Amino acid sequence: xxxxxxxxxxxxxxxxxxxxxxxxxxxxxxxxxxxxxxxxxxxxxxxxxxxxxxxxxxxxxxxxxxxxxxxxxxxxxxxxxxxxxxxxxxxxxxxxxxxxxxxxxxxxxxxxxxxxxxxxxxxxxxxxxxxxxxxxxxxxxxxxxxxxxxxxxxxxxxxxxxxxxxxxxxxxxxxxxxxxxxxxxxxxxxxxxxxxxxxxxxxxxxxxxxxxxxxxxxxxxxxxxxxxxxxxxxxxxxxxxxxxxxxxxxxxxxxxxxxxxxx
Ligand SMILES: NC(=O)c1ccc[n+]([C@@H]2O[C@H](COP(=O)([O-])OP(=O)(O)OC[C@H]3O[C@@H](n4cnc5c(N)ncnc54)[C@H](OP(=O)(O)O)[C@@H]3O)[C@@H](O)[C@H]2O)c1
Numbered sequence: 383x384x385x386x387x388x389x390x391x392x393x394x395x396x397x398x399x400x401x402x403x404x405x406x407x408x409x410x411x412x413x414x415x416x417x418x419x420x421x422x423x424x425x426x427x428x429x430x431x432x433x434x435x436x437x438x439x440x441x442x443x444x445x446x447x448x449x450x451x452x453x454x455x456x457x458x459x460x461x462x463x464x465x466x467x468x469x470x471x472x473x474x475x476x477x478x479x480x481x482x483x484x485x486x487x488x489x490x491x492x493x494x495x496x497x498x499x500x501x502x503x504x505x506x507x508x509x510x511x512x513x514x515x516x517x518x519x520x521x522x523x524x525x526x527x528x529x530x531x532x533x534x535x536x537x538x539x540x541x542x543x544x545x546x547x548x549x550x551x552x553x554x555x556x557x558x559x560x561x562x563x564x565x566x567x568x569x570x571x572x573x574x575x576x577x578x579x580x581x582x583x584x585x586x587x588x589x590x591x592x593x594x595x596x597x598x599x600x601x602x603x604x605x606x607x608x609x610x611x612x613x614x615x616x617x618x619x620x621x622x623x624x625x626x627x628x629x630x631x632x633x634x635x636x637x638x639x640x641x642x643x644x645x
Contacts, residue, residue, distance in 0.1 A: 383433065384408045385459035389442050389451075389499055390469025392419035394568035395518060397426070398587035399466060404430040411455045414469070415441040442469050443495040452502040461510055464594065465503045467496055467517045472570050473533040485532050492536030497543050504547055504558065512555040514594055517544050521562050521602065524611045528628045541600075548599045559593050560600045561586075564607040579610075 386403060388396050391412035400410060404427055414420045417439035424435045436458060440451050456462060473488035500517055507513035522530055523537030541560055548558035565571065565580045581604050589603035602608035617625070 385411070385461060385463045387411045387413070387455045387459065387462045387465040387503070389413045389465070389467045391423050391437075392416060393468040393470075393518075394570075394583040395563070395566060395586050395590075396466055396468035397423055398583040399468075399590050400427055400432075401430055402587055402591050403464075404432045406431060406433045408432050409434040409459055410436065411459050412437045413440055413442060413451060413455070415439065415443075442467075442499060443491050445490075445495060445498050448495070448498045448502060452499065452506065456506055462503065462506060462513055464514045465507075465516065466590075467499055467503075467515075469495070470518065470520075470570070473530070473536070475530050475532055478532040488532050489536050489539075492533060493539040496540050500543065500547065504551065504556070507556040508551060508554055510556075514557040514559065514597075515547075516559045516561060516590060516594065518561045518563065519544065521564050521607050521611050523562070525614050525622075527626055529626070545600070557594070557597045559590075559598055561590055561593065561603060562600065562607065562611075563603045564610070 384403070384405075384407060386400070386408060388400060388410065390396055391400070392414045400423070410427055410432055412420050412423055412435065417437070420437040420439055424437050427435045438451065438454060440447055442448070442451070469491070471488070471491045473492070474484065478485040478488055496517060500515060503515050507515060517540060519541045520533070520537040522534040523539075523541045526534050526538070541562065544558060544560040548560070551558055563586050565576075566583055566586055567576055567580055568583055586603045589601060589605075593601040602611065614622070
């Protein structure tokens with residue numbers, strides 16, 4: 383039986399990914415902070431033919447519980463084959479700018495809790511000598527911008543951590559994958575107007591499945607974000623600051639602000 387652990391299982395991207403693995407011989411263990419939302423995902427996966435789906439309503443951001451959560455999952459599944467960490471929250475950039483407390487809260491949700499769980503899961507996989515750990519980061523972590531640098535800093539921290547983890551486990555049978563989506567139409571981004579570069583969670587899910595099969599280390603989804611981010615990263619600072627002027631993003635929640643924050 384294939385044993386799959388998903389943290390932040392109510393996420394639209396996580397759910398779309400889980401659906402791709404629904405089969406009689408698959409055992410899911412779903413973690414998230416809302417029992418109600420986990421139950422909806424559980425019923426959906428069962429209806430789609432999953433062999434066994436168990437839920438564990440626990441807040442992944444409560445660090446003190448992380449060891450217990452992972453141990454429970456490992457015990458119930460009798461070892462993890464594939465783990466996906468998907469929880470995350472778009473930071474309120476403006477609120478964070480005037481509140482160190484809100485900034486730290488955002489870093490805890492988007493970086494610290496993810497790193498805590500990734501450490502525990504990676505050590506379990508290393509002990510087993512096999513398995514895959516997938517973490518959803520973001521293209522927002524590739525370059526800091528005035529419009530979303532708190533969220534971006536958290537994702538950057540996750541991406542660098544995962545890069546190092548992947549290097550550490552290179553010679554083991556464990557595969558460590560960082561997923562960097564661009565703009566995805568999910569509840570997290572429901573307040574934003576959607577444009578040309580937007581995609582659906584199902585497309586990202588297909589990309590995640592392919593990355594797992596090909597044992598990739600880092601994957602941009604959809605693929606064109608690799609090239610967009612390469613251009614953005616190579617852009618000289620003065621040009622970058624002129625193209626994304628702070629005054630434009632600082633004044634109000636204008637469309638360009640929204641587009642820049644969305645990832
Ligand atoms: N959508 C995008 O454009 C985009 C782009 C790049 C990266 N990402 C990343 O993709 C991942 C999945 O997001 P999504 O787009 O699928 O959004 P989503 O459907 O809104 O899912 C967000 C997930 O994070 C959980 N979550 C949110 N705030 C939380 C908190 N304070 N404490 C604990 N859990 C919390 C949610 O749980 P509840 O159901 O309990 O709220 C849900 O499981 C996230 O890591 C996100 O940063 C998204």
